[in-house]
Amino acid sequence: MPLINCTMKHSNISLFVPHAGCPNQCSFCNQKTISGRVKELTKEEVKRTLEFASNSKLSAENTEIAFFGGSFTAINRDYMISLLEEAKPFIDNGLFSGIRISTRPDSIDEEVLGILKSYKVTAIELGAQSTNDEVLLYNRRGHTKADIINASLLIKKYGFSLGLQMMTGLYKSTRNRDIETARDLIKLKPDTVRIYPTIVLENTHLAELLNSGEYKSPTLENTISLCAELLEMFYENKIKVIRLGLHSGGNVEEGFLSGPYHPAFRELCESEIYLKNIRKKLFEIYKNETNSDLKNVTIYVNEKEISKATGQKGKNKESLLTDGFSVAIKGKPDLDIYEILIEEN
Numbered sequence: 454m455p456l457i458n459c460t461m462k463h464s465n466i467s468l469f470v471p472h473a474g475c476p477n478q479c480s481f482c483n484q485k486t487i488s489g490r491v492k493e494l495t496k497e498e499v500k501r502t503l504e505f506a507s508n509s510k511l512s513a514e515n516t517e518i519a520f521f522g523g524s525f526t527a528i529n530r531d532y533m534i535s536l537l538e539e540a541k542p543f544i545d546n547g548l549f550s551g552i553r554i555s556t557r558p559d560s561i562d563e564e565v566l567g568i569l570k571s572y573k574v575t576a577i578e579l580g581a582q583s584t585n586d587e588v589l590l591y592n593r594r595g596h597t598k599a600d601i602i603n604a605s606l607l608i609k610k611y612g613f614s615l616g617l618q619m620m621t622g623l624y625k626s627t628r629n630r631d632i633e634t635a636r637d638l639i640k641l642k643p644d645t646v647r648i649y650p651t652i653v654l655e656n657t658h659l660a661e662l663l664n665s666g667e668y669k670s671p672t673l674e675n676t677i678s679l680c681a682e683l684l685e686m687f688y689e690n691k692i693k694v695i696r697l698g699l700h701s702g703g704n705v706e707e708g709f710l711s712g713p714y715h716p717a718f719r720e721l722c723e724s725e726i727y728l729k730n731i732r733k734k735l736f737e738i739y740k741n742e743t744n745s746d747l748k749n750v751t752i753y754v755n756e757k758e759i760s761k762a763t764g765q766k767g768k769n770k771e772s773l774l775t776d777g778f779s780v781a782i783k784g785k786p787d788l789d790i791y792e793i794l795i796e797e798n
């Protein structure tokens with residue numbers, strides 16, 4: 454069965470090539486655990502999967518074929534082309550909108566980009582993970598910040614949609630280094646970004662570092678606060694964050710050892726953004742107020758965002774109550790995401 458990931462508008466038919474082409478195993482990575490798949494993907498499976506998916510009621514216009522989980526452009530060239538040859542007819546026949554692949558920054562050059570173009574690949578995602586060379590080194594990435602910049606510029610030059618993936622909380626990283634990474638990625642003007650907080654999985658180098666006490670996972674609370682900040686940075690620069698947190702499924706829960714994993718991670722981050730913005734506005738309005746009585750206010754947000762602004766199990770409303778505000782949260786259709794209006798009652 455294909456793995457079909459759907460968001461409101463877009464779907465991916467995900468075909469996993471776990472560790473294929475990877476020259477080494479990065480400190481945190483165990484793709485076999487993440488994707489729940491251990492065998493090499495065959496071209497027959499690609500065909501079967503895409504035939505199955507093309508008979509589902511997915512919108513061709515908004516559905517991509519995605520080769521994820523390895524370093525697609527670093528795999529054996531004949532094998533890579535044999536997979537693309539199975540996928541291309543589905544694009545030629547208008548059954549899906551394009552092909553998305555993920556790969557390493559040091560496995561991109563003009564020759565391979567030419568091949569990908571000829572097979573109708575439309576989007577390339579680079580696992581950048583960090584732009585700090587020390588973090589890259591200690592996490593056994595085998596590439597540098599310069600590789601990320603060079604590959605990104607080349608991908609854009611060839612007219613592909615550029616996706617960049619970053620991680621937070623890696624071994625030897627800090628909050629400031631993660632924020633610096635986001636700043637560096639913004640400068641590269643990617644079309645999409647994925648943010649993955651580091652999770653320690655079994656059978657990884659990070660698991661050894663965890664056991665020896667050399668690495669400690671950041672808390673869920675600190676990671677939510679950091680990722681909320683990153684999400685806002687990308688949003689302000691009009692860069693879509695298409696993934697925040699690992700997806701559940703596969704064998705993640707099974708191989709999980711430590712880390713800030715939560716199945717609704719993105720929603721928690723977005724709620725944090727609302728809480729911070731609401732507090733900031735309330736502070737501006739009431740900064741000269743000396744009366745400490747409970748104040749009743751109505752907060753308006755985009756009508757689709759009410760549950761995020763309210764927080765899981767009403768957490769934001771509770772936090773605001775301890776600040777001295779009894780709030781009602783209501784929707785207004787014309788407000789932007791994260792925008793808020795406050796009405797004093």
Ligand code: SF4
Binds near residue numbers: 478479483484522524
């Ligand atoms: S993170 Fe990417 S490059 Fe590193 S081992 Fe995993 S799939 Fe390969």
